[in-house]
Amino acid sequence: MAADEYPKVYLYRRIVHAKLFIDNHYDGAIDLDNIADEALFSKFHFIRLFKRIYGLTPHQYLIHVRIEKAMQLLRNGMPVSDTCFAVGFESLSSFSSLFKRTAGISPTDFTAYHQKIKALVTQKPLGFVPGCFAKANGWH
């Protein structure tokens, strides 16, 4: 079977293209109608196909990407309010509540927890390496 012979390749390509667009522009004001237009689908057909492939509607996926990116920035020590706007949210309260719903912990507590882990990794890295590997590499 050649590379392009699998079912409905053009549909997959358009949906994947839309998903990558969200991945790359999550921090901007994304209009999902425009994405559907760009993918040459009607809005409802687009949402149905996107959900079938990724298990989330495009809007839910956009929120998911923003929260994931926020986690990444918070882990790196960015303040909560800066993170909120950096990932495309316009309201700190909606960011905090969506973050807590997804991560099960508030952005402030998330940051504190990861800063603690980061400090531990820096101070006692051997605590994160299985003993056999540490020994084999001569890390004591």
Add this chain to the structure above:
Amino acid sequence: MAGTKKAIFDKRKKLLLFTFVLYLRQHKRMINKMSHVSIYVLDQDSAYDFYVNKLGFKVATDAAMGPGMRWLTVTPPDQPDLEITLMPIKSGMMFTEESAEQMKNLVKKGTFGFGVFKCNDIYATYEELKAKGVEFSKAPKKEFYGIEALFKDDSGNWFSLGQKEEGEN
């Protein structure tokens, strides 16, 4: 009367023993999970980019272990308790100069296949990874064991990509 009491006692003893054996079976297995698995890579920075930015894996530990040494592990998004160690091939404690060079050449040649990754939709995953520049040696194809594709990491290690079956975790 004494005989009845003894029979009840024996029955309780058997029940207790049975419960104990069940407990041992459930809680005292010898090996119950894999925590770390290693993939030998040519360059950790490039491997980080491949596994994190292309495959979408999460960084579990990224620790500086001294000059020129780094402990870098990643996990597949739905499997946070299996750390994949991106192990650089360097002469030192684990390799001699000669064996490190041999190992690098073998990895580059695509000698090693390190495992099978699973995704929810193989066609979408294939299209996305291809768009991100991942090299596939086999496009998704229906085999008797399921749909499969093969791809290489940035070092040359190859992996099978399969699609989760209905109801599979």
